[in-house]
Amino acid sequence: MKDDFVPDVVISRLPLYLQELNHLAKEGLHTVSSKVMAARLGTTAAQIRKDLSYFGGFGKQGSGYQIYDLIEQLQKILNMDHVWQVVVVGAGDLGRALTHYQGFASQGIEIVALFDVDPKLVGTQVGSIAVRHVDEMEDELKNLGIKIAILTVPGGVAQEVAEKLVKFGVRAILNYAPVSLMLPEEVHVQHIDPVPHIQKMMYYL
Amino acid sequence: MKDDFVPDVVISRLPLYLQELNHLAKEGLHTVSSKVMAARLGTTAAQIRKDLSYFGGFGKQGSGYQIYDLIEQLQKILNMDHVWQVVVVGAGDLGRALTHYQGFASQGIEIVALFDVDPKLVGTQVGSIAVRHVDEMEDELKNLGIKIAILTVPGGVAQEVAEKLVKFGVRAILNYAPVSLMLPEEVHVQHIDPVPHIQKMMYYL
DNA sequence: TAGATTGTTAATCGATTAACAATC
DNA sequence: TAGATTGTTAATCGATTAACAATC
Numbered sequence: 001m002k003d004d005f006v007p008d009v010v011i012s013r014l015p016l017y018l019q020e021l022n023h024l025a026k027e028g029l030h031t032v033s034s035k036v037m038a039a040r041l042g043t044t045a046a047q048i049r050k051d052l053s054y055f056g057g058f059g060k061q062g063s064g065y066q067i068y069d070l071i072e073q074l075q076k077i078l079n080m081d082h083v084w085q086v087v088v089v090g091a092g093d094l095g096r097a098l099t100h101y102q103g104f105a106s107q108g109i110e111i112v113a114l115f116d117v118d119p120k121l122v123g124t125q126v127g128s129i130a131v132r133h134v135d136e137m138e139d140e141l142k143n144l145g146i147k148i149a150i151l152t153v154p155g156g157v158a159q160e161v162a163e164k165l166v167k168f169g170v171r172a173i174l175n176y177a178p179v180s181l182m183l184p185e186e187v188h189v190q191h192i193d194p195v196p197h198i199q200k201m202m203y204y205l
Numbered sequence: 206m207k208d209d210f211v212p213d214v215v216i217s218r219l220p221l222y223l224q225e226l227n228h229l230a231k232e233g234l235h236t237v238s239s240k241v242m243a244a245r246l247g248t249t250a251a252q253i254r255k256d257l258s259y260f261g262g263f264g265k266q267g268s269g270y271q272i273y274d275l276i277e278q279l280q281k282i283l284n285m286d287h288v289w290q291v292v293v294v295g296a297g298d299l300g301r302a303l304t305h306y307q308g309f310a311s312q313g314i315e316i317v318a319l320f321d322v323d324p325k326l327v328g329t330q331v332g333s334i335a336v337r338h339v340d341e342m343e344d345e346l347k348n349l350g351i352k353i354a355i356l357t358v359p360g361g362v363a364q365e366v367a368e369k370l371v372k373f374g375v376r377a378i379l380n381y382a383p384v385s386l387m388l389p390e391e392v393h394v395q396h397i398d399p400v401p402h403i404q405k406m407m408y409y410l
Numbered sequence: 411t412a413g414a415t416t417g418t419t420a421a422t423c424g425a426t427t428a429a430c431a432a433t434c
Numbered sequence: 435t436a437g438a439t440t441g442t443t444a445a446t447c448g449a450t451t452a453a454c455a456a457t458c
Contacts, residue, residue: 007449011408015401019383033415041385045415046451053417061416062458079407086403093305097298098399103383107400108407147410148403172406174399178224178308180246188409190402194303194379195312196220197395198291198353201377202284202313203216204393205352212425238439250439251427258441266440267434 006054013051016041018074022106025067033064080108085144089161090152091116091124091131094176098150100127111150113140134161141168152176211259218256221246223279227311230272238269285313290349294366295357296321296329296336299381303355305332316355318345339366346373357381 020041024032034045041048052058058073059065075081086104088095091114099114114126115134122133132140140146149170153161158177165173172188175181181189225246229237239250246253257263263278264270280286291309293300296319304319319331320339327338337345345351354375358366363382370378377393380386386394 009449012401012405014408015404016385018404019398019401020385023384035415040387042387044451046453047449049415049417050450057417059416060458061456062414064415077408078404079410080404084403084407093298093302097302100298101399103400107404109400109403148406150399171410172403174402174406179228180221180225182245182247188406190406192397192399192402194306194355194397195308195314196217196224197379197397198289198314198377199220199223199283199285199312200217201353201379201393201395202289203219203282205284205376214425240439249427251429252425254439254441255426262441264440265434266432267438269439 010051010054014074014078021067021071030067031064032067083108083110084148085110085112085146086148086150087113087146088150088152089115091121092152095152096126099129112144138168146170148172150174155179215256215259219279219283223276226272226276235272236269237272288313288315289353290315290317290351291353291355292318292351293355293357294320296326297357300357301331304334317349343373351375353377355379360384
């Protein structure tokens with residue numbers, strides 16, 4: 001009922017709920033119970049209800065949740081009521097793939113710039129975005145007030161580039177480089193790396 | 206001391222330890238304490254020692270862990286004593302980026318095939334790998350006994366393709382499609398999606 | 411009304427942390 | 435030896451689950 005303190009695990013699950021709700025909406029449904037949601041997400045109904053209850057009572061006894069309503073509520077909770085402009089640093093394959101990934105737009109995420117140091121890449125076009133030199137990053141980040149960056153540079157320079165981003169105002173980094181970034185704790189870092197995921201599965205095989 | 210039961214969270218952390226140890230080795234170090242490791246990974250020394258203790262006592266009082274020795278031990282635990290052949294399904298930007306990602310080889314992961322349905326993509330070359338039609342998947346997977354697949358197809362067909370993979374013998378899927386796959390529970394699934402990660406950070410900004 | 415499902419409390423379960431004897 | 439650091443136990447902390455009164 002109060003947004004006093006919400007465990008981090010709960011926050012991590014909200015985007016998954018939102019995603020599933022979007023799927024349900026696309027299937028033409030208007031209402032869903034915690035039980036059905038749980039089955040589709042591979043969780044438990046109790047957990048979904050508990051998680052949502054940190055933010056309010058969005059359901060109705062007997063019938064469950066209004067899908068469109070809950071989508072709106074979750075979007076508000078996740079600060080999705082405005083579009084967040086995001087930059088990508090590193091114009092390798094991965095950086096380019098992310099730059100024209102179609103799934104961002106509908107989720108309030110807009111890629112506004114792509115940077116690299118390689119003179120062979122600078123100036124080339126990735127969809128509607130031109131690759132620019134990292135030297136121009138400072139101006140761009142400060143002018144647009146960018147708070148979120150995606151990092152797809154080689155591991156060897158990731159720390160250094162991340163520190164620059166922070167210096168220029170970035171407060172959240174999605175890190176695709178295979179290193180643990182050491183940054184001030186007020187900077188949010190999410191690490192994505194296929195290797196540990198695959199290795200984890202290797203253990204179980 | 207016994208591999209009786211090891212919590213899943215612990216398994217998730219082993220690859221991160223391994224990664225950090227590889228970094229330390231590359232920096233020329235031979236020995237490391239749980240305290241130093243913890244500082245570099247942003248964890249606690251107690252957790253690292255506890256995690257490792259599920260598998261044995263690898264350290265020495267007073268001096269810590271032999272880096273090369275611990276790397277070997279972790280590789281053994283994670284079944285990395287042989288190379289795992291992996292296929293990628295979906296030859297879009299992301300699939301191609303992953304197919305020639307340089308970081309796999311050193312971690313015992315070998316991408317052996319890339320499949321798609323798009324006739325414009327089939328036959329094209331991605332590094333040393335030729336894109337093949339999904340119809341050829343069954344033969345390839347069965348012949349090579351492939352157990353691990355990376356899925357980078359559009360969300361709309363991910364479930365269907367995943368079921369095919371399972372039918373052809375795959376037991377672990379790294380899923381880049383923005384959907385929760387519904388598969389038999391003996392199949393291991395790891396889901397990677399930048400959107401939820403960014404949305405989680407949005408909450409905190 | 412009868413059936414379904416919520417939000418919430420209390421009970422359970424599991425993971426993290428602190429502490430320290432053992433020992434290199 | 436003195437200092438450092440392990441592996442492990444016990445204490446703490448936090449998250450999940452079960453249960454159910456409230457109510458649509």
